[in-house]
Amino acid sequence: xxxxxxxxxxxxxxxxxxxxxxxxxxxxxxxxxxxxxxxxxxxxxxxxxxxxxxxxxxxxxxxxxxxxxxxxxxxxxxxxxxxxxxxxxxxxxxxxxxxxxxxxxxxxxxxxxxxxxxxxxxxxxxxxxxxxxxxxxxxxxxxxxxxxxxxxxxxxxxxxxxxxxxxxxxxxxxxxxxxxxxxxxxxxxxxxxxxxxxxxxxxxxxxxxxxxxxxxxxxxxxxxxxx
Ligand code: CA
Numbered sequence: 001x002x003x004x005x006x007x008x009x010x011x012x013x014x015x016x017x018x019x020x021x022x023x024x025x026x027x028x029x030x031x032x033x034x035x036x037x038x039x040x041x042x043x044x045x046x047x048x049x050x051x052x053x054x055x056x057x058x059x060x061x062x063x064x065x066x067x068x069x070x071x072x073x074x075x076x077x078x079x080x081x082x083x084x085x086x087x088x089x090x091x092x093x094x095x096x097x098x099x100x101x102x103x104x105x106x107x108x109x110x111x112x113x114x115x116x117x118x119x120x121x122x123x124x125x126x127x128x129x130x131x132x133x134x135x136x137x138x139x140x141x142x143x144x145x146x147x148x149x150x151x152x153x154x155x156x157x158x159x160x161x162x163x164x165x166x167x168x169x170x171x172x173x174x175x176x177x178x179x180x181x182x183x184x185x186x187x188x189x190x191x192x193x194x195x196x197x198x199x200x201x202x203x204x205x206x207x208x209x210x211x212x213x214x215x216x217x218x219x220x221x222x223x224x225x226x227x
Contacts (some may be wrong), residue, residue, distance in 0.1 A: 001170055002117055003027040003045060007037030007063070008052040008079065017050065020106055034058030041067045041074060048116055051096070052079045061094055068095035075116045131166065133227070134205035134214040138162065147204050154204075157182065161197045165215065165225040174222035198223060
């Protein structure tokens with residue numbers, strides 16, 4: 001589940017964004033002050049930050065500049081008010097990934113959020129470098145995998161497959177999601193394709209393949225990678 005931080009001092013806007021983002025399935029943290037927001041961003045626990053420009057304690061621009069100077073790469077979407085449009089360019093130069101001018105439509109905001117998260121998935125994996133899933137250590141950036149500390153062979157598709165599950169960890173993904181995203185919508189699937197990949201992965205990550213605890217089956221729906 002993606003975790004989003006909203007930093008905004010207008011309470012109605014802050015709570016409205018929180019409720020709508022939660023409704024869309026995001027985990028949401030909020031802050032109504034620039035400095036508090038800044039310190040939360042430094043903890044680097046969020047997948048995306050929605051950051052208002054005009055804030056008490058520290059402006060959105062300063063927050064952005066500061067966290068970037070400290071090496072934080074979390075995507076930032078700036079919220080500017082009308083009349084601050086001149087500052088958009090400045091915001092992007094300071095390291096924001098996108099901006100929206102108030103008032104904006106919720107639909108547009110959600111679309112931007114999705115686009116930013118899609119773009120940043122690759123980066124976050126490179127940043128995380130090596131991940132640990134059960135018995136396995138996996139480096140998606142250079143397609144290396146260790147199982148119980150021994151190098152193992154995995155096909156490109158297996159990495160992509162695992163990566164898709166990892167990117168959607170703790171969410172249920174359907175067979176169709178996996179087929180569309182790993183093999184592409186043009187692919188004419190064999191009904192066992194996904195099941196076979198799941199079986200192979202379980203042999204690597206699970207301690208007991210008969211009782212999987214990491215890649216679990218959600219009957220009638222699909223699979224879930226628990227982390
Ligand atoms: Ca404000």
